[in-house]
Amino acid sequence: METKTTDYVYESVSHIENAEASRRFIANVFVWMFAALALSAACAYYFAYNKDLSSLIRNPETGANNIWGTVVMISPLIIVFLFRPGLNRLSLIGVGLMFMVFSALMGISLSSIFYNYPPELIASAFATSSIVFGVMAVGGYTTQQDLTKFGSILIMLLVGGLVATFLNLLVFRSSSFDLLISYLFVAVFVGLTAYDVQKLKRIGAGIEYGDAAGKKTAIMGALTLYLDFINLFLLLLRIFGGNRR
Template identity: 65%
Template structure:
């Protein structure tokens, strides 16, 4: 199950956009450091709960691979963390934000460990590499482009909402594999666009804040969470396209 995010736009409303390239570079660097921390934690948790029988058995039936109640709860748990981070961001301390971010990364990794029961290792690896390359190219593009991508952001978010609705309808009503494949291609395109949009947005945010204070560090963590979710969703939708189910 793909986990979606609203890109935490509310967090950035009060940040002024000014030209400060050095501050922007420092902020973006810290955003990516936190993002890589999240990916590392998630990858470790995914591997542990996929390949250690005692841990895997906590979430799913060892023979059928079907999720038990705890496994189902775990799949939806990342959404709870996102809602908490969204609702409590301004009131949370830096330490609390870091703890929630690390916990979210771990739970997210555990929640997607099911992919090793559905897809071959080669398919997962190729999807991950493709996602990393595409994400990297679009991140560089979003950082270096002189074109204002703001107008595309609202369009992409509306398309994302439409894609989520279409996915739900297809699961419960249409159950069409062809429609599912079409949705997957559209969602990949949406998250490719959102990657460039969010990197440019974070670049501007970084130019308008002083990273040395706690609020700036919290914004970097939230920015990392936004890009992390872009990458994870890009990877999962590519996996649906490339996937050869076992």
């Protein structure tokens, strides 16, 4: 499971009601997110089924990652933690390229799922994730209820789930408990999807989207929703596949 991003909101952003600005901002967020998912999917597919590409990151006989495969798996996590500190230093083009590089590396690292799960199971998990994500995104955008209070609860559940995962890995080693944790994480990322979309809606209503800072904020928002979707997809894939690692 991938990590969540840290808070990407500028301290000076004020949340004002500007429906048109919010719609344009959210539309751009989803354009960036869908472009990133498409790039990740293409990289995952080609690095799974093209033998020449696959051999660059894993042992052709065992399917295990070589040194370059390990580097590729770690690189997206490093980029996520560098994203916010570099946001103000990089140009808009630099931030966009950084996001696309991140998406490509994520796709390459995700190519391993094709060695662990049959294609039809991957397609089923992806379709389910898309439906659930879409429903919660629409809900988060249209609801009149303030979801702010749920954000801190969801983050605490996320941290608690990570702690439980490590304890189960090191101490309990229970497959049933592991499955329960997976369901907990699914609930967390379903909730975070609605929360993050509402948060982005409010941010979009309080910034001048046409400037570079606003466009870079849209890319950071796309990164957040991208990670929500990828985590939801991987968790459902594990559940559908009998919680295999």
